[in-house]
Amino acid sequence: MSASREKRVRFEERAEGKEKRQIRAKDNRKLARRKKLITTAAIAVIVVVLVLLVVVNSTLFYTGVPALKIGNSRYTASDFNYEYFTNYYQTYSNISSTYGEYASMLLDPSTPLNKQYYSGTQTWADYFEGTALSQLQQMSILNDMAKKEGWTLSAERAAEIETNINQVKTDAINQGYSDYKAYLQALYGKGMTEERLRSLLQKSFNATYYSQDLVERWKAAATDEDKQAYYDDVQSNYNLITYMLYHVDGSPNDEEGIDSETAMLAAKNTADEIASAVDQITFADAVRRLAPEDQRATYESDDACLRRNVSPTSIDSAYREWLTDPAREFGMTNVFQGTNGYDVVMFLEANDNRFKLVNYRGIVISVATDEEGRVTDDAMQEAQKTVDTIMEEFNADPTEETFAKLANEYNGTGTNGGLQENVVMGTLSNYALEQYLFDESARQPGDIYSFYDNKNFYIAYFVGYGEQYNLRIAENLMAEDQYTGMIESAREEYDIKKLFAFRFTK
Numbered sequence: 001m002s003a004s005r006e007k008r009v010r011f012e013e014r015a016e017g018k019e020k021r022q023i024r025a026k027d028n029r030k031l032a033r034r035k036k037l038i039t040t041a042a043i044a045v046i047v048v049v050l051v052l053l054v055v056v057n058s059t060l061f062y063t064g065v066p067a068l069k070i071g072n073s074r075y076t077a078s079d080f081n082y083e084y085f086t087n088y089y090q091t092y093s094n095i096s097s098t099y100g101e102y103a104s105m106l107l108d109p110s111t112p113l114n115k116q117y118y119s120g121t122q123t124w125a126d127y128f129e130g131t132a133l134s135q136l137q138q139m140s141i142l143n144d145m146a147k148k149e150g151w152t153l154s155a156e157r158a159a160e161i162e163t164n165i166n167q168v169k170t171d172a173i174n175q176g177y178s179d180y181k182a183y184l185q186a187l188y189g190k191g192m193t194e195e196r197l198r199s200l201l202q203k204s205f206n207a208t209y210y211s212q213d214l215v216e217r218w219k220a221a222a223t224d225e226d227k228q229a230y231y232d233d234v235q236s237n238y239n240l241i242t243y244m245l246y247h248v249d250g251s252p253n254d255e256e257g258i259d260s261e262t263a264m265l266a267a268k269n270t271a272d273e274i275a276s277a278v279d280q281i282t283f284a285d286a287v288r289r290l291a292p293e294d295q296r297a298t299y300e301s302d303d304a305c306l307r308r309n310v311s312p313t314s315i316d317s318a319y320r321e322w323l324t325d326p327a328r329e330f331g332m333t334n335v336f337q338g339t340n341g342y343d344v345v346m347f348l349e350a351n352d353n354r355f356k357l358v359n360y361r362g363i364v365i366s367v368a369t370d371e372e373g374r375v376t377d378d379a380m381q382e383a384q385k386t387v388d389t390i391m392e393e394f395n396a397d398p399t400e401e402t403f404a405k406l407a408n409e410y411n412g413t414g415t416n417g418g419l420q421e422n423v424v425m426g427t428l429s430n431y432a433l434e435q436y437l438f439d440e441s442a443r444q445p446g447d448i449y450s451f452y453d454n455k456n457f458y459i460a461y462f463v464g465y466g467e468q469y470n471l472r473i474a475e476n477l478m479a480e481d482q483y484t485g486m487i488e489s490a491r492e493e494y495d496i497k498k499l500f501a502f503r504f505t506k
Contacts, residue, residue, distance in 0.1 A: 081192070243323055280302060355469055359464050
């Protein structure tokens with residue numbers, strides 16, 4: 001190979017090596033840039049995750065951004081949670097006070113609310129959510145109406161807000177919380193503070209008292225003629241019913257070889273025979289004659305089957321519609337089949353509630369009984385002495401104040417001087433007392449009535465009459481209609497819109 005050729009080859013090799021080195025260098029720079037981008041992206045992801053964790057664990061989505069839009073109002077998740085849990089606590093308290101140890105069968109605090117059913121396919125969580133949303137919607141409507149009207153909460157009513165706040169603080173201490181804020185969040189969830197609670201109470205009190213003022217204005221504007229006309233249209237739902245009722249048992253008796261079909265047939269025949277009665281006396285006679293022998297003593301009185309002045313809401317649904325039908329007349333009877341027998345019903349009278357409500361004060365002196373529950377002569381005499389002492393003290397200064405003082409002394413201050421206000425006919429357990437109090441032609445304020453009944457002495461002081469009951473019923477219903485119509489017409493402009501932060505509720 002010539003010298004010139006070798007020189008050219010060496011040049012080409014050097015050139016080729018330089019090019020390869022340049023390519024490798026370029027590739028290395030690309031790789032470095034790619035690594036930098038990946039590293040930057042990874043850091044960015046970590047930062048985003050960290051930010052999200054900080055945000056989620058803060059109160060931003062609970063108090064910083066709206067979870068609901070209702071009309072022109074905005075509510076946070078914390079606001080919603082307050083309404084939601086307040087409804088839950090109140091509902092559970094009501095159920096617990098009614099059913100005691102069996103309350104958990106209806107609403108169990110140890111089980112998630114979305115795993116328990118309020119009715120049908122609706123869970124308790126669904127129920128409380130719907131109730132809270134409806135309340136917030138009404139609160140928005142009423143607060144806007146009050147503001148537009150220039151209505152403001154009175155100083156006396158506003159003071160109740162601080163009373164409520166202080167009560168919660170007392171509850172926190174009683175529950176062992178040294179941190180008031182921690183107690184609020186334990187009750188109502190993340191983000192609840194005293195300031196937020198006060199704001200919610202302000203809105204709630206505004207809505208409550210504004211609506212009450214509206215109702216009072218509506219009631220004041222209604223005339224007695226308006227009320228009577230309204231009541232006449234709905235009276236079948238509210239007239240008090242007096243009737244006779246007897247249940248004929250149709251249960252099978254295996255010991256005597258009586259099957260269900262045979263027992264029900266015999267019960268039907270008995271029921272039909274009692275239903276042939278034409279008045280209260282013949283009804284009572286038939287019951288005494290046909291009742292099982294071991295039960296006949298229960299029906300010795302002609303009033304044993306009598307139900308006086310019963311509100312339709314307290315009448316069994318099986319025969320409520322029949323009894324409240326305006327076509328019913330005295331002495332009409334009917335037989336209604338049940339699962340284990342027949343009910344025989346006789347209509348006697350419908351009371352159209354044209355009586356005045358009663359206000360009276362009462363004192364009860366119980367008569368002691370022996371180990372077998374019997375009243376002895378000594379116990380009766382001792383109780384009578386107490387009654388005589390009370391009457392002697394009252395007669396020395398026969399005023400309502402004196403009677404109230406005696407009621408507090410003998411029955412306790414918690415009885416408010418034994419005062420019973422706006423008593424409705426049919427709600428007193430003693431019919432003789434009811435007849436006395438509701439005798440409008442004879443009663444005067446200050447009248448005294450005493451009697452003995454079922455191991456107790458009673459002393460009643462007649463205070464006076466209130467308003468006519470059917471007019472009060474109509475007045476309340478008319479105001480309810482107006483309120484419902486007002487809210488329903490306003491709902492169209494107050495759509496409930498759930499926003500992103502609603503996911504942080506409950």
